[in-house]
Amino acid sequence: MKDFFYAIQDLFVNFLFTPLDGLRELELTNWFAASIVSWIFVVICLVAIVYWMMQLKKYNDNNEEDKTVSSHSFL
Template sequence: MITNNIFKALGDFFTNVFFAPFEAIRFSDNWWAQSTLSWVFAIIAAGGFIYWMMQIQKFKKAGTE
């Protein structure tokens, strides 16, 4: 029963608290406001991918693959 309550509490937190700003952005008519967060996530992902590729290249050159 405790496990069930924990998962319900987590679901309630993410639905009502964590995603509340996204609900406000969803009903906005401004395209820039809606797309800014997506672009931030895309830039972070691209930066991580570039870092990962540089690390792979460094280890490949060192022969410690």
């Protein structure tokens, strides 16, 4: 059972986290290049938020949502 957990450790440390180790070493020489991954995620999230807001505006302009004010029946 111990070998199973060591195999998982070996997989993550030696293979899956290798790109992150490269980014960590790159940060010591060029911070802007190392931060490009973060900026890519920020841009993706910004595009997704803008798209989502445009879709909400489209449905709001078509008056497709029932906006009647009502409370629960037990109140």
